Amino acid sequence: MRVLRLGEDLHAELTRMHAEANKGSARPDRLPVRRLNSLLRAMAPGVMATGRNAGTDGGLPWLYAREAVPPQVLAPVIGTWAAGMYREDDDTEGADLEDRLRSEDPAEAVRLPDWETEAVDLTETVTSPGGTAEPAARLYGLLPEWVAFRLAARTFRTGGSTLHFRVESSGNGARLVSWPPQRYESRGRTWYYSACLSITVHTVPFAPRFRVHVSAQVRRWATRLEVRPHQLGGTTVLLDAPLPWPGGPDRSHRLMVNTLGYDRRAKQPAWRHHSPAPLVPELDIVRNYPDPTELFTHPERWINGCGDVAAGIVHHPSNGPHQVGPGLMPRERADLDAWVEEGLRPLLTRVPDLTRVTRSNTPSLLPRSGAGREPGVREAQLALQRRAALARALDGRPLEVEVLWQSPQTRAALLAQLPKLIGLPAGERTGAAGDDTWRWEGEGVEIRVHARPAGPLADALPVSRERGRPRAVRLAEAVEGRCRLVADRSAPRPGGASLVIAEIAGKERFAAVPDSDPKHALRIAWARQGRLSQFVNLPDDTDGSLEHRARWTWLDAFRQLGAISPPAHRVGAGIPGDLQYAALWLVRHTRKGPTRYPAHRLVAVRVRPGEGPGAIEGWDAERAEWVPYPKLLLMLSRAEGPAAEPAEEPVAEEAAEGSGEGAAAGGEPLRSAARPGVEQHRRRETERQIRALLFQLRDRPTLLLADAANLRQCWPALRNGALARDLLGFGTEPAQRHTVYGDGLRTVLVRDANAREEVAEWYAHDARGRVGFAEGVWGTADPESRVFASTASTPHTVAKLPKGLMKLVPTAQGRTAPGKTAWNPGQLEVTVLCCLSEKALADSGRGGDTPDRPAEWATLTHQLRYHDDYPPLARPLPLHLARLAGQYVLPLAGPAR
Known part of the structure; x- marks a missing residue:
């Protein structure tokens, strides 16, 4: 080069x-x-x-x-x-x-x-001591661009049509966008969309070669912005302009990336975030380039081109609805995959197909409904299971629920769904005239529901607009005001567990006035009263049936109460019978977080199957003890000290541009907004807490679950390049045998796409050429492999679409195909980092014991994604509980703390 x-x-x-x-x-x-x-x-x-x-x-x-x-x-x-x-x-x-x-x-x-x-080796690799191949640092940006240009030089032919691609540079790689966009006529308007291929470089734990991920999506273009200019938070604009110079290679292969936002000083749309668009007219004085206000007003005019200049605004849901559905069908992704493979051969080759590890894809669930089964049997058995879990969590106490409603339909749906979910008859109305109170009792469960209008509690927060004071302080003052209003209008009823279900408007209703959404303020207010909270949106502010949303509102409420049962696995005798699960989740809020105040807190959850009301617990770091899960949530909402962090410094621009390198490598992101020394303190404190937790889990066999992408910033030893089989590392000390932290300890890391395509997209195919999806646990032919893939089936809530549906080039039989939503079940990467392998047993003096099979622990992790309700979770249940506990980490700034 x-x-x-x-x-x-x-x-x-x-x-x-x-x-x-x-x-x-x-x-x-x-x-x-x-x-x-x-x-x-x-x-x-x-x-x-x-x-x-x-x-x-x-x-x-x-x-x-x-x-x-x-x-x-x-x-x-x-x-x-x-x-x-x-x-x-x-x-x-x-x-x-x-x-x-x-x-x-x-x-x-x-x-x-x-x-x-200079000769550039596009496969330059360094192998870590643990056996992970890591590319040279410059390849994270250079190789995706090289791949993108190689592919853009070719055309993609499908269904008798041809697509041409342009290169779009991104912070963590490159994209290919089909240009000009496709058109879809619906509801008297023309809607525009393109195929989009994201290209990124990544590593895989213990793999001898690094990977290039190419994932396919639909890029939708805005033709009418249904927001006011001051509501623009920053939307991406791709500019198509000819080069103003004669000749040269790579002509017409680029789309220039810009950001359109709102200039509050000039009170009009403007180019933001270092967009190059304002400088282009100075290089090319002949052509007409879009003015931000004109582009905002007439986006469809510019996407069709003015002269030989065109510009497309990337659609975002906040800009209004779009009649083209997101996602591509598996057949189209398979065709694109074949096109990419052909275009890169022989310099890059596709990773071989994975094969099934086990046929035990799901745990010992109750029978699913279907042909040959009595109608309603499965739902009745699930209701019995939920009621038993609720009885264990309440432990003889009554459950007091306050329903604050804004629409009578939501109130009726919530009251109707509760007895269905737990298998109880219709409730008994016990309140006097004007008192809307209902009661259910049976088999160790007593529930009283008090329903009343939400009134001003659900109104928008009156946040001060004073510019002279920090935003976080002004928001904290508004939160305190709402807390006082809640204290005046409601109080917990003594003698039992207390929960509030509130109906509030969707967040889009509050977008016009920043920070006015009352959700987090209400959660803080009720937590101060010792009450858990769950929210449901107004019927007009969300998709899905009211019955479905009411059902999931109660199920989320049960989860907060700890009334949820981990599944009984079907893995085999290799899993200890007294196994407990522990999960770690790191909550990191910046100044853009829910309360505009930084927070950094480690959440730990322990699940002990079959053990009464204490089956699900959380770690209280201050008292160094395990507490019931509901108590953990309330404690997190009031936490100070570890939850509050010093103000962050502005991020240098060059650091922002290089931020993807470590993240793409499966390592710690290079970007850090904290003051010097703060990040090092966070790491030391987080690692200290993790080591203390491991000591508390030594009393029985433990499966420790962690999301590598979430935790590696403050536990750098979880970077792919730092991993070594059956070793745990902390700080600058050499990694030690994991059995040092517990004789029965196993550690499993999971990772999803994480908004950076860290895990590849997938589809399944059979020997007859059919393409679709398949649930299960997948791996390579290597019996010693530690890395597996967990895939789930398409949820029943997602509309079933014909497998051969084509959205990029609709056929005569599927003219409305672009309007369909093609949902792709994500792949969860499962890495069995530490288990009792033959070497680990020998090193710990237990050479005669039967070694673990890593595939069994990957299968167990996969089955933990299933619990009593379909669809499967995105992560194993203990990790799911730890992540959702982070919703209660809501620190306030200033004197309101």
Whole structure:
């Protein structure tokens, strides 16, 4: 490749100018080159990728290209960017540099660096001590771009039609977007959509090669923004513009990424987040480019193109409904997969198919309804199971429920669904005239429901608009006001467990006024009274039937009460009979969190199947003891100290641009908004708590479950490159045998796509060419493998679609196919990090014991995704409980704390 470094001279001059213009910046020595990089990728022919951290060191590779970009192209781009950096401050140095770079001999005006020829190994790999192949750091950005350009040079033919792709650069890889968009006529309007392929580089624990993930989605385009300009939080705009220079490679293969937001000072839409769009007209004075206000007002005009310039606003649900459904069908993903495989062969090859590990895909569930079974039998048995779990959780206490409703339909649905779920007859109305109170009692369960209108409790929070005080403080004051209102209007009834179910408007109703959603304030208020809370949206503010939503409202309420039973597994004798489960979840709130105040807290949940009211417990770090799950939730809502963190510092731009590297590697993200030293303190404290917890779990065999992507920031030993079989590491100490922390300890890590495509998408196929989905546990042919895949079936709540449905190119039989939602069950990666392998037993002096089979522990983890209700969970039940407990971590800022 041709490689360009920024060069010491130009880097020093630009850095000096930036430091002068930004004396108050946290990192004045770090050039904000993100906009420049975007501009160069889009406007400099031949540039394939930009290197990381070039803004901090002029000697690092900056541009990668197939052939050198001439100075007559490079100089105007750099000059336009440099002048734009200082134009708001009327900086004369920036204008002078622009003039010099635009001079007749730009290479001499300011010494532009020379292009170098460099061999780049796109498979450069370092193998970790644990056996995980890790790519060279620059490949996380360079290889996806290389793959994208190679594929964009080809056309995709399907159903007699042809799709052409353009390259879109993203922070953690690259995307291919079919362009121009497809059209779908529905409800008297034209709706636009494209195929979108995300390309990212990742590692897999203990795998000898790293991976390139290519996942397929539908990219939908907005043609009418049903929001007001001030409600724009920042939406992506892709700009299609021809290069203003003659000739050159890679022409018409790029779409320029920009962000359209709202400028509160100018009170109008504006380009935000270092968008290159404002600088393009200065490089090309001939063509007409979209003005932000015009684009906001007439998005459909620009997606069809004005002259040879087009722009598409990426649709977001907050911008209104879209008649094209999300997702692609498995047959289309299989066709795209074959096209990608053909385009990359023989340089890259597809990972071999996984095979079934076991036929025991589900635990010992009650019979499913279906042909040959008595109607209602399964539901009756499930109701019996729920009632027994509720009786264990209540332990003889009555359950007091207050239902605060806004619509009579919701009130009626909640009262109707409760007895159905627990198998009790219709309730008895016990209140006097005007007192809407209902009572159910039977087999150890007593429930009293008091229903009344929500009134002003569900109104929007009156948050002060004063700009002179921190946002978190103003929100905290509004929360305190709502807490006082709740205290005046309701109080817990003594003598039992207490729960509130409140009907509130959907969050979209509060979008016009930031922070006005009362949900979190109400949760805090009721938690202070010792009451759990569950919310249900107004019928007009959500999809799905009212009966279904009322049902799941009660099931979520039962979960908060700890009235949920882990499934009885069907794995085999290799699993100890007295096994307990422990799960860890790290709650991390930034200043964008629910209360606009940072929080950092480790949540631990322990599940002991078949053990009375204490079957589900949480860890109280302050008292160093296990407490019932409902008590854990209330404790988290009131927690101070560990939950509250110092204010965060602004994030340097160059760090933001490189943030995906560690994350894509399955490692700790490089980006950190905390002050120096805070992150190190968090790590030490989190690791200390985990070690203390492991000591508390030594009394019986334990399966420790952790989400690697969630926890690795504060437990760096969970990075893929740091993993080693049957070893646990903490801090800077060498990793130790996991049996040091418990003779019967096993550790399983799970990971999903995590918004970064860390886990590949999937489909199933058989020998007859049929394509669809299949639930189960999957692995390689290696009997010693520690990495497995867990897949679930499509939930019954998702509409069943014909398997051959084509959305990208609808057939005559499926003209409405683009309007369908194609739901893809996610793959959960399961890594059996620590088990009692033959080596682990020998190292701990128990060589005569029967070793574990990793596949059995992966199967157990998979079966923990199932409990008494369908559909399966996204994560194993203990981890699901730990994650949802984080909803109660709601720290407040300022004097309100």
